[in-house]
Amino acid sequence: MGIAVEGLTVRQPATGRTLLSGVTFEVAPGESVAIVGESGSGKSLTVRAMLGLLPRGLEAAGTVRIAGERVDDDPRARARQRGGVVSLLMQDPFTLLNPLRGVGRQIADGLPRGADAKAEVPRLLAEVGLPADVAGRYPFQLSGGMRQRVGLAAALAGGPSVLVADEPTTALDATTQREVLALVRRVQRERHMAFVLITHDLRLAFSTCDRVMVMYAGRLMEAGGAAAVRREQLHPYTRALLAAEPPADRRLAVIPAVAGSVPAHDAVADRCAFADRCALAVAECRDGVPELRAVRDEPGAPAGVPAVRDEPGAPADVSAVRGESSAPAVRDARLSACLRATELPAPPAPEPGVAPALPVTADPVLRVRDLRRTFAGARRPALDGVSLSVAPGEVVGVVGESGSGKTTLARCVAGLERPDAGTILLGGADCSDYGRMGRGAVRQARRTAQMIFQDPYSTLNPARTVGAALGEALWADGRPAAPDDVARLLESVGLGRDMAGMRPAGLSGGERQRVAIARAVAGEPRLLICDEPVSALDVSVQAQILGLLAELRERLSMAMLFITHDLAVVRQIADRIYVLESGRCVETGPAEQVLDAPTHPYTRALLASVPDGSSGWLA
Amino acid sequence: MFLLRRLAGTAVVVALLSIGVFCLLYLAPGSVQQTLLGTRPATPETIAAIQARYHLNDPLPVQYLSWLGGVLRGDLGTSIRTGMPVADMLGQRLPLTLALTGYGTVLAVLVGIPLGVAGALRRGRAADRLVVTAGVVGLSAPPFAVGLLLLVVFAAGLGWFPVYGVGEGFADQVLHLTLPAVALAVGAVGMLVRFSRAALIRELDQDYVVFARARGLGAPAVLGYALRNSLVPILTAAGLIVTGMLAGTVLVEVTFALPGLGSLLVDSVTFKDVPVVQALALLLTLLIAAVNLLVDVGYSAADPRVRLGGRPS
Numbered sequence: 001m002g003i004a005v006e007g008l009t010v011r012q013p014a015t016g017r018t019l020l021s022g023v024t025f026e027v028a029p030g031e032s033v034a035i036v037g038e039s040g041s042g043k044s045l046t047v048r049a050m051l052g053l054l055p056r057g058l059e060a061a062g063t064v065r066i067a068g069e070r071v072d073d074d075p076r077a078r079a080r081q082r083g084g085v086v087s088l089l090m091q092d093p094f095t096l097l098n099p100l101r102g103v104g105r106q107i108a109d110g111l112p113r114g115a116d117a118k119a120e121v122p123r124l125l126a127e128v129g130l131p132a133d134v135a136g137r138y139p140f141q142l143s144g145g146m147r148q149r150v151g152l153a154a155a156l157a158g159g160p161s162v163l164v165a166d167e168p169t170t171a172l173d174a175t176t177q178r179e180v181l182a183l184v185r186r187v188q189r190e191r192h193m194a195f196v197l198i199t200h201d202l203r204l205a206f207s208t209c210d211r212v213m214v215m216y217a218g219r220l221m222e223a224g225g226a227a228a229v230r231r232e233q234l235h236p237y238t239r240a241l242l243a244a245e246p247p248a249d250r251r252l253a254v255i256p257a258v259a260g261s262v263p264a265h266d267a268v269a270d271r272c273a274f275a276d277r278c279a280l281a282v283a284e285c286r287d288g289v290p291e292l293r294a295v296r297d298e299p300g301a302p303a304g305v306p307a308v309r310d311e312p313g314a315p316a317d318v319s320a321v322r323g324e325s326s327a328p329a330v331r332d333a334r335l336s337a338c339l340r341a342t343e344l345p346a347p348p349a350p351e352p353g354v355a356p357a358l359p360v361t362a363d364p365v366l367r368v369r370d371l372r373r374t375f376a377g378a379r380r381p382a383l384d385g386v387s388l389s390v391a392p393g394e395v396v397g398v399v400g401e402s403g404s405g406k407t408t409l410a411r412c413v414a415g416l417e418r419p420d421a422g423t424i425l426l427g428g429a430d431c432s433d434y435g436r437m438g439r440g441a442v443r444q445a446r447r448t449a450q451m452i453f454q455d456p457y458s459t460l461n462p463a464r465t466v467g468a469a470l471g472e473a474l475w476a477d478g479r480p481a482a483p484d485d486v487a488r489l490l491e492s493v494g495l496g497r498d499m500a501g502m503r504p505a506g507l508s509g510g511e512r513q514r515v516a517i518a519r520a521v522a523g524e525p526r527l528l529i530c531d532e533p534v535s536a537l538d539v540s541v542q543a544q545i546l547g548l549l550a551e552l553r554e555r556l557s558m559a560m561l562f563i564t565h566d567l568a569v570v571r572q573i574a575d576r577i578y579v580l581e582s583g584r585c586v587e588t589g590p591a592e593q594v595l596d597a598p599t600h601p602y603t604r605a606l607l608a609s610v611p612d613g614s615s616g617w618l619a
Numbered sequence: 620m621f622l623l624r625r626l627a628g629t630a631v632v633v634a635l636l637s638i639g640v641f642c643l644l645y646l647a648p649g650s651v652q653q654t655l656l657g658t659r660p661a662t663p664e665t666i667a668a669i670q671a672r673y674h675l676n677d678p679l680p681v682q683y684l685s686w687l688g689g690v691l692r693g694d695l696g697t698s699i700r701t702g703m704p705v706a707d708m709l710g711q712r713l714p715l716t717l718a719l720t721g722y723g724t725v726l727a728v729l730v731g732i733p734l735g736v737a738g739a740l741r742r743g744r745a746a747d748r749l750v751v752t753a754g755v756v757g758l759s760a761p762p763f764a765v766g767l768l769l770l771v772v773f774a775a776g777l778g779w780f781p782v783y784g785v786g787e788g789f790a791d792q793v794l795h796l797t798l799p800a801v802a803l804a805v806g807a808v809g810m811l812v813r814f815s816r817a818a819l820i821r822e823l824d825q826d827y828v829v830f831a832r833a834r835g836l837g838a839p840a841v842l843g844y845a846l847r848n849s850l851v852p853i854l855t856a857a858g859l860i861v862t863g864m865l866a867g868t869v870l871v872e873v874t875f876a877l878p879g880l881g882s883l884l885v886d887s888v889t890f891k892d893v894p895v896v897q898a899l900a901l902l903l904t905l906l907i908a909a910v911n912l913l914v915d916v917g918y919s920a921a922d923p924r925v926r927l928g929g930r931p932s
Contacts, residue, residue, distance in 0.1 A: 053832065053833055079835075083833075087833060096826045096830040098844045099922075109840055138924070138927070140923075141927070154830075155834050
């Protein structure tokens with residue numbers, strides 16, 4: 001029962017590439033398992049292959065049993081099982097629903113044949129915590145969190161016994177993420193479903209699931225009970241991944257980042273996939289692929305499965321699709337694909353926190369007073385009287401959820417958006433309205449402040465080489481772009497000189513963001529405006545980029561206006577913090593004061609929504 | 620709300636174009652009196668009659684308003700060539716052109732959209748490549764050349780269809796209009812194939828399609844989701860096709876010797892029958908504006924975000 005996957009391999013026949021191999025795992029009914037990994041780890045492909053929903057041009061091999069039935073070689077069995085036995089909840093609530101069909105009808109489309117939609121749709125909506133009148137609305141009339149709840153209701157409509165969720169909360173705000181995850185877990189327990197959660201966030205996995213599997217470059221690296229893995233990681237990669245996630249409760253001097261990036265599966269086909277980035281690697285690590293094997297049993301590990309299987313209040317049709325109610329065996333065995341798993345040194349003690357830089361009292365490089373902006377057709381202003389200042393060399397964090405106005409603020413300061421009212425002083429010059437400034441004044445403003453953006457994939461012109469983009473930035477600063485300058489600029493952000501001839505399409509997300517940073521700091525601006533610069537990146541790349549920004553700040557004594565929704569990230573980099581809610585600043589102060597002793601309820605809610613890895617986080 | 624706005628927009632466009640149409644009179648070579656007199660002798664009496672009839676001594680805006688007033692009352696002037704009221708001439712010719720355009724559109728939609736859907740569903744395979752190639756051939760074939768080819772093969776050669784004329788009775792009329800309608804539809808099929816195939820392929824790759832499959836919806840339901848979402852680009856293409864066909868009738872009606880608006884336009888332009896040309900231009904403007912308005916109505920029916928003021932994502 002549940003899921004049993006053995007020897008799963010995904011290949012791309014057209015290119016002969018193998019994307020993942022040898023993935024074996026089981027999930028019992030009522031059990032929840034997280035598959036954790038960075039992009040390129042193969043976590044999404046694993047479940048897509050398991051469900052027979054691989055993108056065009058990919059082929060899977062290996063055996064997959066769902067609810068006791070072998071389905072990998074039988075497309076008709078798969079079609080029969082979808083919805084009624086196994087269902088998938090997808091990542092982006094803004095694209096997973098048909099935009100042109102009413103919510104109620106979409107949910108009703110997934111009901112088993114003969115079901116009474118009039119009774120079932122309101123019942124499903126109630127189960128996911130939505131009022132019945134949502135059924136009459138269209139997806140575009142709902143918020144992201146509500147859409148994801150509708151997605152869950154639609155995924156549950158067929159009464160599945162296996163639920164797979166592919167990063168179901170990545171696109172949501174932190175507070176919404178916690179609500180939606182708590183809901184998914186509650187429903188999964190009540191319905192006694194086998195549950196697979198795909199996530200890039202190890203702490204989130206610890207908090208949400210009974211067991212955790214870590215993937216890297218298309219292979220399983222480590223598996224075990226969530227609490228046990230959280231206590232002690234038996235693979236160096238898991239340790240590196242965990243260490244790269246910045247803590248929300250203290251500031252680290254340096255976030256430990258592993259150099260390099262996730263290799264392609266085929267590039268490491270003959271050795272441990274992590275060996276080339278591993279500080280503990282020995283010669284044998286490169287002599288063959290280490291097998292995932294049991295390292296030790298931990299009989300004392302707490303069983304994570306709740307005893308709600310035969311809850312009398314459960315709806316009748318749900319118990320009908322449940323498997324046999326045999327007690328799910330939580331496998332306590334710790335599996336690791338590291339040859340040296342038993343001899344790994346004890347994990348280092350948590351790094352102590354460091355204090356952020358002392359406040360600077362010099363004349364501010366940026367002063368914003370009472371900034372207001374209302375978009376046409378919006379019900380409330382995006383910015384409703386925000387004031388802030390940034391001293392030279394100071395990093396000021398602006399935190400808030402989507403709709404708080406933080407990005408509008410950044411865009412106003414950079415002159416990409418015109419405020420309705422208020423003043424912006426950049427280096428003492430009035431830059432409230434770039435449209436009315438002379439050419440020289442705009443040029444001066446651009447030399448004072450530069451911006452980096454969230455999405456590394458759309459920030460660079462795909463038609464221009466990296467060298468041309470950087471040369472242009474140097475030229476805009478009034479410096480003749482000698483080839484050597486471009487090379488030096490590339491080196492200053494940790495890229496090779498040879499990258500100048502490449503186009504963005506050939507670069508990874510982290511490399512693109514480094515190029516974007518190099519472009520922004522080419523003229524050595526006094527202020528760097530960073531709009532969510534790491535939120536589209538994997539944790540290990542995020543750690544690298546945060547390290548780079550901290551280093552550039554030291555070297556160029558540059559101030560930063562750092563926009564983010566992530567309190568753990570802002571803790572690592574900001575000296576002072578402004579908390580925005582609905583276009584107003586609700587709290588401000590030195591970073592440790594705001595994060596350790598928040599006074600405003602909104603700040604406290606934001607802090608509580610940061611996953612801490614404990615199993616009580618969702619409660 | 621949306622429809623009211625569109626209606627107002629259409630009214631403004633038609634009003635502006637009517638000014639342009641009125642100015643045709645002054646753009647024609649020679650003096651206005653000469654143009655309006657045509658081949659009649661230019662005696663002082665006839666000139667005075669013309670001047671009184673067309674208010675030629677009034678300032679231009681007044682002339683325009685009196686012309687517009689006449690148009691709104693159904694008085695489109697008198698044909699120089701036949702001496703008949705222009706409105707009557709149009710009334711005789713309009714049904715044929717509308718029937719031809721309608722027939723061509725129905726053929727194009729019935730053939731083009733299913734072919735596009737079939738291509739999208741079999742993307743990259745032989746059937747798809749055949750559909751794409753056929754679409755390109757259709758798009759690049761000019762209607763009058765296709766018309767000649769059809770005439771030679773199916774009317775003159777095989778004798779399945781009449782060579783010219785409109786026929787009597789419904790069945791016979793349909794038979795007579797089939798070849799001209801096919802000639803008009805060939806290019807439109809090519810366009811619809813491309814638009815519907817591209818739109819459906821894009822929609823089939825969307826998350827909501829994968830999600831619908833993953834939660835067990837049957838293949839027809841999933842295709843229904845994707846088709847409904849492809850409707851807006853397909854409607855856009857259909858609107859362009861209908862307006863293109865209205866223009867295409869000019870050549871096809873001449874090729875097949877059909878007494879429609881197109882052949883009337885050709886005759887009138889040749890004869891410098893300015894009142895008729897004016898009226899035809901105005902009528903085509905109105906028809907095209909009406910088609911665009913219908914497409915907008917179609918958008919709002921297909922997409923609740925247009926109707927309810929949401930932001931299309």
